[in-house]
Amino acid sequence: MAEADEGKVEVVIVGAGLAGLSAAYVLAQAGVDTVVVERGDYPGAKNVTGGRVYMAPLRHYLPGLWDDAPFERHVTRETLTMMAEDASTAITLDSGRFRDEPYHSYTLLRGTFDRWFGDKVAEAGAFVLPKYRADNVIMEDGRVVGIVMGEEDEIRADVVVAADGVLSLIAEKAGLRKAQEPGHYAVSAKEVIELPAKSIEQRFNLGPDEGAAQLYFGALTKGMLGGGFLYTNKESISLGIVVGIGSLLEKEPKLEVHELLEDFKGRPEIRNLIAEGETVEYSAHVIPEGGIRAVPRLYSDGIVVIGEAAGLGLNVLLTVRGMEFAVASGVMAAEAIKEARERQDYSASSLARYQELLAESFVLKDLETFRHVLDFMENPRLFGYYPQAVCDIFTDLMWIDEKPKPKISSTVIRKGLSKFGKWATVRDALRVLRI
Amino acid sequence: MDIVVCMKQVPDLQQIRIKDRQPILENIPLVWGDIDKNAMEEAVKVKGKLGTGKITVVAKGSDKLQQGILEPLAMGADEAVLLMDPAFAGSDSVGTAKILAKAIEKIGSYDLVILGEGSTDNYSGVVASALAELLNLPEITYVRELEVEDGKIRAVRNMEESFEVMEAGLPALVTVAQEINQPRLPKFMDIRKAGAKPKHEWGPADIGLSTEEVGQKARRVETLSNLAPEQDRKNIMLQGDHDKQVGALVDALTKEGVLGR
């Protein structure tokens, strides 16, 4: 590996999350002198984000790496639940394809996973420096030439990679990211609840290593933009709730996410699933929701921004995605840096290659595709009216009493028209077509 | 002036979780004993003042030392002796002292041996005294101020009822108290360079011991049980502004019957 000349390294990466580690892995394998600075005690130490990762992109961008990765369970059952005040309707997909290897997606715990990844990166030859926090970038005539740590420590480098997650301090200090509007973010509260593997497999009707992924929307966010998720790990459950900061700020009376989470945990649908479980982790965290609009400038002289630091994440009702964006953007940034290294030119124009690669890939394409999701989701009916309506109809269908029961078709049509035959709902339906 | 510093890697105690009264140790990251870092810092200071000499850090522990040893080396140690052989595992304090003593004898030249007042996890204080006995060295413990000059040391040690100013010739062994100094946080480039400093890995044979004489096999103390005390706390966070909070607190304490006794 190229040794540090006069106290300088080639690449310093801020943040040992999936984005930073992916970039480091590729660079180290190419023999680039790379350092990853991580404020936690070890990669993933305090990283409680993430619950389930889709494998196809990971296999595509870092082939062969994942075989011995410490995943929790491969997901064999997907459930989407619409919650009304005191009822809920769930749709479950239990597909044979979920059982075919290579598996479609896994649940994971970042504490374990990132630590494993960090060791891989160190083996590959990068220098992972835990317990050190980057506080600023070093700027010299308009270009980024390194980072500052604490009072008197610094690392100078040809390129700084900002992989420090949502609300990236480094991208901000480098002038790439401006203060964002609340609408572009959601807050989440998440708990990891320990349960014996047996109980999990019984409660969720799973085989060993099989996992369930459940997403919830409706009454649990009290009409606010957002939803809940539940993932089964080997011996724990990740349970969380996500709410748009925008709608949270407007909410009267004021509400805290953790209160929402407490109510969520109290719902009969959830209560029994987590009974006797011990909460071993609690965390609140921000998630980017601005989609393509919230993506900052991705590069400048001597710096690139990757992963959630670059706002690369997609939170559509049905999925919370970010990890594969993190990995993909990390790999592409590394590729771009390798090319820049060939030219020994780390100027913005040279690093622009990273933006090109992203644009050609699913990363920016998907973000573009879902450009309108946010507007669509800003729609309160989605989180209050519709789930309630669906549950009402379903209840009527299921309800048996002493009175004569009308024909099923008529129930559906009558109720359906009364609830969905309005202009507003028709408009919503049309808007759905845009996403 | 050659200095040997003994340092121990311990699980980060703040991160240990208790489940069914059992401590859960797997995946707990290892850190250097707090006071052991003071020991290294003091060695670096002494060497700095005298302007000459070599600092060797000696550590018995797991293979995690490979990575961890960079920190003391970056702090200013010149060489490291790593005692990571599986046979060493499971030693008790006296057993640890024996292994350290043999290693230090092999290092050969030392004017000062510095340890911590106690290890962060065990805090037995036994290792230092047993080591001083084995190496037949004058011993000054709980040192909060240390001066080294031509062939002798002068130390202020912190006892329950008094500060004792003590003098001894060299070579000598001292243990330091946490208040003696503020350990430095090594700079990145020093950590980087630390990788290049000499590291010696010695097993039992290298220090003239048989595998029967060390580790678990040589234990003189047997642990019958090791459990956390039971705890159930109310964990009530008093809400509202401070006036509400103190009001609620006084009410609660009155109900508990602990006020106005």
Place this chain on the structure above:
Amino acid sequence: MSEILVYSYADETAFELISASKGFAGQLGATVSAALLGEGAGAKASDYFAYGADKVYVSEHPALRDFYVGTYAEALKQIAESGDVEFVLIGSSKRGKELAGRVAQKLDAGAITDANAVRAKDGNLEADRYSLGGNTLASQVITTPKKVISVMPKTFELGPKEVRQGEVVKLDLDLKEPPVKVVERREKAGDKVNLEEAEILICVGRGVQAKEDLAMIEELARLLGAEIGCTKTPASDWQWFSEERMVGLSGKKCKPILYVSIGISGQIQHTVGVVDSKIIVTINKDEKAPIFAMTDYGIVGDYAVVVPKLSEKLKSPR
């Protein structure tokens, strides 16, 4: 008949250990002896008998003038070997702790230090000591022929003082002058506080940055009828308090009915000293401070604001 040999730099602790050893001696079929070392030590013999020692070994060898661990260890070794000593019980002060390791090494014995409970069991002594910095309590036994245990002060009640006689063995030990000289001893201001007995205890931590703020905390203490203790920093580093008031692993272990922590993060080496409190109240500005996990009533806030309000409230409960 095997012997239990007691030595403590502080006689008080020696008496506690002798009192307890009388109990063990019965179960172990042993006798209780004690070592009296240093100038004029012999004079204390009658007290040692009064608490139950069957025999005292006395040495007033000039090399024992000042306490030096190496010399005192050598003395205890020679005493232990002159008789049939199986157990050496040492008062676990700082001196006692350093002594234990050295005596053990000399006797090829195993050592347990800072024991906070000792019981006779199956012909051996079983001792408890904190492990993992105080996270756990380990019960241990020593498996070597000779055994060295240093026991924390106040682990045992002082037994009744009786008028008893015993055997005085004057030894002339073979000792060299210590290689370490005590050139000066600066006595600390005596502080006869007894935190272990306190029913209500307030502890001050590193979060209390300004010494003048102690005034408001002392007022709170007056109102609550509390003793004031502290964590390590205010005692060892800042010297605001004598170490008699330091609570924790290397300080006092307290069992108050009410414990109030002010500006304390709750690292295990401190909390081990207060886990046995009946009620724990915490004032800390950081709601993530680990101490809240072991708190009954917690207030998140700046002590400088909260403490005066609390005192006001106590003066005039509405």
